[in-house]
Amino acid sequence: MGGRRGRCFPCLFHGRRRSRRRIRRTSPLNEEEEKRSPVLLVSGIGGSILNARKKQKNKSGGDAPAIRVWVRFFLASLEFKKYVWSIFNPKTGYTESLDPDIEVIVPDDDYGLYAIDILDPTWLVRCLHLTDVYHFHDMIDMLLESGYEKGTTLFGYGYDFRQSNRIKKIVDGLREKLVTAYKASGGKKVNIISHSMGGLVVLAFLSLHRDVFEMYVNSWICIACPFQGAPGCINDSLLTGLQFVYGLKSFLFVSRWTMHQLLIECPSIYEMLPNPEFKWKQSPLINVWRKQSDGKGSTSVKMESFGPIETMHLFKEALQDNELEYDGKRVPVPFNFSILKWAIETRRIWKSALLPESVRFYNIFGTSYDTPFDVCYGSETSPIGNLSEICQSEPGYSWVDGDGTVPTESAKADGFSAAERVGISDTHRGLLSNETLFQHLKQWLEIN
Secondary structure, eight states, X not given: OOSEEOOSGGGGTOOOOOOOOOOOOOSOOOHHHHTOOOEEEEOOTTOSOEEEEESSOOTTSSOOOOEEEESOSXXXXXXXXXXTOEEEETTTTXXXXXXXXXXXXXXXXXXXXXXXXXXXXXXXXXXXXXXXGBOSHHHHHHHHHTTOOBTTTEEEEOOOTTSOTTOHHHHHHHHHHHHHHHHHTTSOOEEEEEETTHHHHHHHHHHHOHHHHHHHEEEEEEESOOTTOOHHHHHHHHHHOOOOOOGGGGGGSOOHHHHHHHHTTOHHHHTTSOOTTSOOSSOOOEEEEEEEEOSSSOEEEEEEEEOTTTHHHHHHHHHTTOEEEETTEXXXXXXXXXXXXXXXXXXXXHTTOOOOTTSXXXXXXXXXXXXXEEEEESOSSSOBSSGGGGGGSOOEEEEEEXXXXXXXXXXXXXXSOOSEEEEEESOTTGGGGOHHHHHHHHHHTTOO
């Protein structure tokens, strides 16, 4: 297509950054700033710090000490396997850590902003200026420089992104943040700015609690949301995993295979599979070059294609023998049809979303970057035999316009009456520090 080539979910951590110096405000708010409605930033998948701790209280009755398990550059895979690897519980709808004594939590320090700012906030990351993990950092700085004040007009919401976007704990947490921001600002309705899968969290909240949404929300600015899924990235993530960083830094980070074992048990991933009911310009496919045998000793090579519905059979066959080792035991991790059933219900709930007339909706989507759409495994000269071989193969892609992760076609298809829809040339992650995007935010938030 001739656009700039992006990477799949690595774009969560890659993007051009401006150099901003966080300032400490000393002057009182002026009249315009005092009238300003609060802003709530909602992160996407992988966009929140996750801590792990033992569920049991310590001897004094307080919470056990917590360890950061996402994001971290050192001992990353080791701690990730130990604390974050999970299994879906179909009775509760939650993905639960393999260690039953461990709970995964999101820190709420700094009015929720700490968890979505710099995802590995260690002094070494700051000193080495490893900006791969500077997430909402630039946007927070821009808002602070524009007169917003933490805890009064600026808040953040991070959550356990392993879970379903409609799970009660996440939905209730968003409600609490909205109420907190509303009260802290003196009863002013909240402007939500969501990024990526954070838009699906907001969509789930709107679908389930429209009356509360109408009561507390002034506007919703949605950035790079995969409303109809992210076909190339999500299909491949369930088959071969995700690699978030490349080069030498990849040796310090969570490996592709380690991430793969988690994603198979994540409802949030299944909820971002390509929507089979959406009228795509061209239906997204998984193509597999297969070795065929006629039973008489002769073989041939044929390409097999799987659409959004047929891919479920492919996932089942490719992952049927998948397993991981945890605490000396082998744990089967096949394609999870219980999660698929849950995800289908989630999409049905999303379809019921009706935006209140009092809420302004803005949609910003990325353009000009080649974005994975169809995925291909094997080749005519090196075909796949058993479908389980896909999990150890390198994917090939066909590309469409988008931000390197979410196709423009999906991000634009919100189904709402938007005040504005704006395409900006940048990557999925790069949009969070894009100057053009900031200019639009200032206009919509009425920042002079």
